[in-house]
Every structure is written in C-alpha cells, then in structure tokens.
Amino acid sequence: MTDGPTYGFDTLQIHAGARPDPATGARQTPIYQTTAYVFRDADHAAALFNLQEVGYIYSRLTNPTVAVLQERLATLEGGVGAVCCSSGHAAQIMALFALMQPGMNIVASTRLYGGTVTQFSQTIKRFGWSAKFVDFDDLDAVKAAIDDNTRAVFCESIANPGGYITDLDAIAGIADAAGIPLIVDNTSATPYLCRPIEHGATLVVHSTTKYLTGNGTVTGGCIVDSGKFDWSANDKFPSLSAPEPAYHGLKFHETFGPLAFTFHGIAIGLRDLGMTMNPQAAHYTLMGIETLSLRMQRHVENAEKVATWLESDPRVESVTYAGLESSPYFDRVKTICPKGAGGLFTFAVKGGYDACVKLVNALEIFSHVANLGDTRSLVIHSASTTHRQLTPEQQEAAGAGPNMVRISIGIEDAYDLIADLDQALAKASS
Ligand SMILES: *Cc1c(COP(=O)(O)O)cnc(C)c1O
Secondary structure: OOOOOOOOHHHHHHHOOOOOOOOOOOOOOOOOOOOEOOOOOHHHHHHHHOOOOOOOOEOOOOOHHHHHHHHHHHHHHOOOEEEEEOOHHHHHHHHHHOOOOOOOEEEEEOOOOHHHHHHHHOHHHHHOOEEEEEOOOOHHHHHHHOOOOEEEEEEEOEEOOOOEEOOHHHHHHHHHHOOOOEEEEOOOOHHHHOOHHHHOOOEEEEEOOOOOOOOOOOOOEEEEEOOOOOOOOOOOOHHHHOOEHHHOOEOHHHHHHHHHHHHHHHHHHHHHHOOOOOHHHHHHHHHHHOOHHHHHHHHHHHHHHHHHHHHOOOOEEEEOOOOOOOOOOHHHHHHHOOOOOOOEEEEEEOOHHHHHHHHHHHOOOOEEOOOOOOOOOEEEOHHHOOOOOOOHHHHHHOOOOOOEEEEEOOOOOHHHHHHHHHHHHHHHOO
16 A cells, blocks of 8 residues: 555555465465565675665565565654664664764653663663753753753653653743754654654654553564764764765664664664564554554543542542643643543552552452553552652652552543552552
8 A cells, every 4th residue: 555645544554565365366464474584696796785776685674574564553643764673662762872972962751661761871871871850841851951951851742650741842942942852752642642743853762562562562662763863964964964984984863764773773773782573563553553543532532531530539639640631741742642641540449559559469350560551451569560760859850668558540431440559459458
C-alpha cells in the first residue's frame, strides 16, 4: 500500500509499511527468520557495504520483518524513518549515541520512568555523558539548565508513573532556540493519543514492549526521526555532520538529508552497539499495532471510570490521572493528547507504605508486575520495586512516593476492575 496522506490512523496501523510478500504473495508480513541475505554478486555486496545501495546484509543491521515495523511506526508518528532495537532502554541509548560525546550532557525531566532515571543518573556516566534533571513545568529552569555542552532535551509525553503531561510545544521551543533536539519518550501515550513531532519533537522513542505490542509478549524499542532537525546548523553534532572515518569520510547529513539520523542509527548504531530487535519480536509488535486504536480507546475509557471511582472513595487520598477534572494537567490533555490521558496513573492510599503492600497482595484481577500497557490490568508499588533504587527525593519528584500505587488499566470490564479494587482496599484498610 502507498501511504497517502489521506489514510486515517486506523487504516495505517494495519497497512503502513506492509505489502504482500513479493515471493509468495503472503498477505500477512512473514517472519523473515534469517541471519544473512545472499548478495547478487560481488559488486552488489560492495555497494551495500559502502551505503551506495540500500538492501539487506545481515540481521544485526536490517531485517525485512523489522523493516515493516520501522516503516509503520515512522508513519504513525509522522516521522521520516525509524530504527527498532531490542528494548526501550536500548532505544534511549541509541537515540543519544548519535548526539553525544564524552563530556556532553542532556537536560531531562524529573518525571520519568524509574529505569530511565537510573539509566540517566548512573549508567550513562560510564560513557562520559551526564544528565541534569529539571522540573519541566519550570520553563526558566529548563532554559537555565541548558549549557554549551547540552546535546539534547529529554522528556515523556505522558509521564510514567504519575498522570503528568508535558507541555511539549513550550519545551520544543526552548530546545529549538538552543539549537538542540528534543527527544520525547511517547511510550505511555502511543501515537494514537499523542504525536510529539506535531508539537516540535525531533526524535520520538518508544518502549514497544508496552502498549504498541500491547499483550506483554516481547520487549522492544524504537526511535522515530522527524527528519526536521538541521544537524549541520552548528558544530554540535559531528557524528551526523562531519566526515565519518568508518565510512571513508562519508557525511551522514550531507548524504542522507532528512534521513541522516535513521541511516546513522542503522549503519553505526546497530552495527556497533548491536541492540537489535529480532524478527519474532517485530512480528508480535506488528500484530499488536493492528488493534492499537481500539485498545487505546478502551484503556482510556476504563481508566476514566476507575480513576473517577477511586477519587470518590474515602480510603483513597488522591488520584493523579490527568483525565480527571481535579488534575492540574486536565487542560493540557486537550492540546497534547486530545483523545485521552492514557491508561496509566497512580493513587495514594491512606495508610501509606504498609496499606499499599496489603492492597497489592489482595488484588485478584490486577497482576503485580513490573510492566505496563498490557491488555491485562497491572499494579505495582513503585517505591518498593521499580523506583526502589531512587532516593526519597527522586521518588517524590517522579510521583512514586511510599504511599503511591501505580496501575495500568487494561481492557477488561471496568466494573470488574472497580470491584477488585474495592475488595482489596477493604483488606488494605483493615
Ligand atoms: C518501560 C519503559 C521504558 C523502558 O523500556 P524497556 O522496553 O523496558 O527497556 C522506557 N520508558 C518508559 C516510559 C517505559 O514505560
């Protein structure tokens, strides 16, 4: 199918990037379970290795099943290209890899997935990179944190875990004025609810593990490139603008134009870091994406019902769902994610840490797991699990204090979910 601009999201989530298999006519995208691809002849092989011709060499770099997923995600996000990788965390490292050098930093929101806070505050130091964490509602603080060595601004559209929506347009304006890219993690929103590129994002990263796959089967990640950033406007991004010694002095931006980041991600990033998505994972994720809009509609509908019920319950102290009128981010939802605030939120339980632990143990439909974005409803007590390695201050800033429970609302019957929470809250407060 040719991806005309006239096709709607529901059509593109099924068709974008896919075409009947040229060899067999297979209508569903085959799982190309192969490591390597036969070259037509020696000249063909040389042209592929020189990046003079695009084609398949080896599945660490490219694979036809993964390529369909890349094209589908690029289309759904409104980007020009995408690189899939082995997990959401791999996608974050891959996104930064092309932009960073030792001594460089990123400015990141304090409201991020706990694993990302750990990756940015601890692990990236091993590469000589660092992160400055700032409250992204304080625009002056974001501006002030950017210095000559800042190479990217990083945030989540709907922040995990706590019902926070980032003012992407304002943040993109700041990054733009500083001549650096804005990277938005769109995992919790998905392109059905939020399209960060339309709000000025340069790169969009995903953990495809979550809503995109949607059924808790495989881990995966993706970086979608808007194609809009001018990597040669200043000398901050030599990996993309300066001659690349590993390719006989080829300049990615000059050679590939808007696809520079995507080509670099495959030709250097996947080649040398090897964080590759396998074709089986791409298959499961492609299957999931076919029903993304239907699932997200139900996730939102159920989340609104459950959050509204929880908010009115005397055993609950507060609910941080941005889709509730009581949320300070309620108005922002209309501009950033007009189809709804997602299916993920936290609530504070009266009785603190101990009551939260009892609640998690008593729930029956909700599974106690470190995951989100499944068809099944999931629950986790962040302070004792995903956010355990964080300091108390970092936990509070991330919306994961000791009295907070995070739930990922599935697509089951909302009344069953409410009944389950009701009985578990009774046990938690007894
Ligand atoms: C899960 C998650 C990640 C990390 O993704 P993995 O696939 O687990 O590596 C990053 N960001 C957000 C918002 C997430 O929910």
